[in-house]
């Protein structure tokens with residue numbers, strides 16, 4: 001009797017269990033069908049994202065349906081159980097829209113098909129200082145990735161994590177040695193490229209003192225790294241293997257900072273394979289979707305005018321009260337230069353250029369520039385004669401310059417680009433200077449020589465300070481009482497050819 005009762009109870013439990021199991025299977029089928037349908041009616045996945053309870057199931061059939069669904073959505077992204085929830089609920093990235101460190105993750109997400117969304121209404125200096133944010137990253141820096149298993153900070157780590165969500169991701173290379181090389185180039189991109197770029201950029205964005213020897217050392221180290229990278233890329237399309245890896249993503253984002261903020265065409269022309277690589281990378285559809293159109297900077301940001309030392313308290317007291325500037329509160333400890341990518345710089349009062357305090361000159365530089373531009377014929381009789389009529393040797397001085405390293409000018413377009421970059425960099429002197437630069441010779445090595453007209457009797461100090469090309473040239477003040485020198489000036493303004501017995505490869509004017 002007891003045995004019969006027991007067996008009846010077991011049978012009952014078995015039936016109930018069977019019924020539960022069957023209904024789970026039915027639910028899974030209907031869920032799979034909804035997902036399957038969702039592919040056609042809900043391409044943005046709002047439906048699938050809202051059904052987050054699905055991730056609670058640990059049912060093989062359910063996995064199968066999700067795998068089928070995710071394969072239908074993105075044939076490249078069959079994923080394992082860990083990333084199912086990523087397919088369903090997007091990972092949230094805390095950063096501004098233009099942050100190159102956030103780009104690393106967003107590009108990786110494009111390559112892997114993992115959903116990563118930028119947090120809404122992120123405000124640099126505010127959002128990342130909130131208590132909730134500091135719980136995710138105690139140092140208060142961005143980016144931070146919020147996952148259902150907890151947050152991750154450090155942009156390279158986040159990008160690695162997102163890449164690893166796709167099993168067998170080719171972003172880590174296709175062998176252990178390739179994976180080692182991917183890691184090698186990620187470190188190289190961070191420690192040899194990015195770190196030096198930041199030492200160069202930070203003080204120029206007003207974060208920390210600008211110390212010329214420190215900047216020079218960083219530029220030298222950066223050039224050394226770019227030289228090594230250039231050599232590697234001379235025979236490799238990508239950093240590792242024959243396809244884009246995580247190393248390329250990290251390297252491109254770091255170079256992006258350099259190309260858009262510091263490294264003019266003149267600077268990068270020395271590294272043609274790095275240039276080719278960078279433009280190839282930013283034009284890859286998965287990269288272009290995130291970074292948009294990229295424009296190389298035309299100048300290096302000038303060093304901000306030195307801050308005035310604080311007034312002694314007593315003196316300050318006796319001064320009329322000045323309304324404190326609203327922007328001052330923005331000078332929070334946002335110490336990193338990269339932050340400047342996202343923080344609007346408070347407009348800084350422009351320091352008066354000492355050249356504006358020189359005694360007035362009878363020569364009006366703009367008038368000369370207009371005459372130069374508008375003279376289309378009889379250049380010698382009209383423009384050159386006009387120049388000497390206008391020239392004021394008290395208010396202006398003329399200078400010849402001679403490139404010190406002509407031996408290096410072995411490639412014509414590289415040489416012309418170098419000169420082009422120099423002129424772009426001289427933009428800051430437009431109000432006070434006029435120049436002609438000649439690239440001379442019909443075969444390498446080409447000579448680069450120039451003529452400059454500067455306000456004042458010396459080469460203005462701010463140009464020497466700001467434009468590093470200046471020290472690449474030998475400068476000689478023109479003695480206009482010497483007829484030969486005067487004639488040389490005329491010939492240079494006129495682009496006379498042959499010049500000193502040689503053909504001209506190029507002549508550029510700064511006006």
Ligand SMILES: N[C@@H](CCC(=O)N[C@@H](CS)C(=O)NCC(=O)O)C(=O)O
Nearest residue numbers: 141142143154155334335336338339
């Ligand atoms: N090594 C970090 C650097 C992060 C970083 O410096 N982030 C900057 C913006 S790109 C930041 O949050 N600065 C704010 C601060 O310094 O408080 C990474 O790669 O994530």
